[in-house]
Amino acid sequence: MRILLTLLGKETKALFSSSIAYVVIAVFLLLMGYAFTAFLFLNRAATLVHIFFQAAVLFLLIVPVLTMRQFAEERKTGTLELLLTAAVREINLVLAKFLACMVVNAVMLVLSLTYALVLQAYGKPDWGPIYSGYLGLALFTASLVALGLPISALTTNQIVAATIALGLFLGLWMIDALGSLLPYPFDNIVVSVSLLAHFTPFATGAIYVSDVGFFVSFILLGLFLGVRALTRR
Amino acid sequence: MLPMLVADRLSKRYGARLAVDEVSFAVEAGEVMGLLGPNGSGKTTVLRLLTGYLHPSSGTARIAGFDVVEAGLAVRRYVGYVPEDVPLYSHMRVDEFLVFMGRLKGLVGRPLRDEVASVCHRLHLSDVRSTAIGKLSRGYRQRVAIAQALLNNPPLLLLDEPTNGLDPRQIIEMRDLIRALAATHTILVTSHILSEIEKIAHRVAILLDGRLRGVHTLGGHAAEPRLRLTIRGLPQAGVQACLRTVPEVTDVTVVGVVNGECAEYLVQGHGVHVAESLVATLVAHGFGVREIRPERADLETLFLQLTRTEAPACASS
Secondary structure: OHHHHHHHHHHHHHHHHOOHHHHHHHHHHHHHHHHHHHHHHHHOOOOOHHHHHHHHHHHHHHHHHHHHHHHHHHHHHOHHHHHHOOOOOHHHHHHHHHHHHHHHHHHHHHHHHHHHHHHHHHOOOOHHHHHHHHHHHHHHHHHHHHHHHHHHHOOOOHHHHHHHHHHHHHHHHHOHHHHOOOOOOHHHHHHHOOHHHHHHHHHOOOOOHHHHHHHHHHHHHHHHHHHHHHHOO | OOOOEEEEEEEEEEOOEEEEEEEEEEEOOOOEEEEEOOOOOOHHHHHHHHHOOOOOOEEEEEEOOEEOOOOHHHHHOOEEEEOOOOOOOOOOEHHHHHHHHHHHOOOOHHHHHHHHHHHHHHOOOHHHOOOEHHHOOHHHHHHHHHHHHHOOOOOEEEEEOOOOOOOHHHHHHHHHHHHHHOOOOEEEEEEOOHHHHHHHOOEEEEEEOOEEEEEEEOOOOOOOOEEEEEEEOOOOHHHHHHHHOOOOEEEEEEEEEEOOOEEEEEEEEOOOOHHHHHHHHHHHOOOOEEEEEEEOOOHHHHHHHHHHHHHHHHHHO
């Protein structure tokens, strides 16, 4: 645990000591603020449903930027060799990078809570869908980070890592559209791996154990693949 | 006593290419061993196999009795490793980096602070402790890399091309540093520079195209000295026959003619008194001995002998 915390401290500091975290957070809040303001003045409804979908799409674009450098840079500069020959377990390294990326995501989510507070100040929002929406976003972003890490671990090129992650994320987000074109049971299979299909209930105020299980499984699979990518030497 | 490091038929394959081919050697505790070979000969791969960073395709390696694959984490506590090209976190300060690496090696609290202060003092890094690593010269970066390897005092140091990229003054300093570390550590050091290994190591393993071509003790040829004799007169069979009558002599070869009036002979013998016996015999038979001097079979000679049949392969690599 001590080694995990040491690595987490180093990873978090690396993200916040460079401009990456600040740029990502600033762009996220700017676009989210614009969307929130526009939606509020156009619809005059005390809800964040559309904001949650907007945030999910932004995370699809932002998370590859966060994860692309995690292992690709360490591998390219050779510091991965330094860490893995210093009695550091691969799982600790993967978890530290996962949690550090989640710290940045958490900052964005916490700062976006101001939109909910604005709704509370000037209206009477239903807090149930807000809670479920934030839970959904947390699970959703964690899944993206967990999947982005093994991609970063397989290459030394950050651009390649980001491009593959972006393509995979967008594909998994939109794949349910393909379901309607496929016969049974393939349509169900395709829909069952769709990020959008599993995120929609959270954003609209419904929490299903199956959706929570999907995202948790997704996270564990991503972390497992990250460890496997590091141990494949 | 068990050797500190044993590599037993260690091989590493990358796809169809065999980077390391059944390499076997041992390093005794307290020894400085050099791993010599041209660029691309597999030295770095061997070190990566020994540290557990790479897993061998076949064969085993044991450090302090532990298998490097099966007991990887235990092994790493016995090893301080300095990779080639000195990978460090440029954004970190020297002390920040050493504290980070110390924590990864299990040090905490006061022992960690003491250890960091100790390695900084030992490697003359105290003045740059607060400097960002990215702003340091190559020589200082190399010292920082060695400092992190020394944290927690591992008995075995694996140094991959430690003089790479250093200027002549820094190379001398690094050589002195390695000699000083040899007093308290077992060291395996790689280099593609013959003279560097010769000045540092007790023994040298020569690696070519991933295969070990021999392990040789440096400066250990006293028991079988080669002597270069200059005898008055042109080469003659009588001198050779006379030299062969000396019991300690095992081989005699004619080297050539010097100044048109003397002949040079190379004599291989054994025993510490072979020179005395040779001179006494030659004088007794009336041959004029102009000069006799030991010829050291240096590393370069050994390397050239070993690689003579591998010249095309070396040239291509």
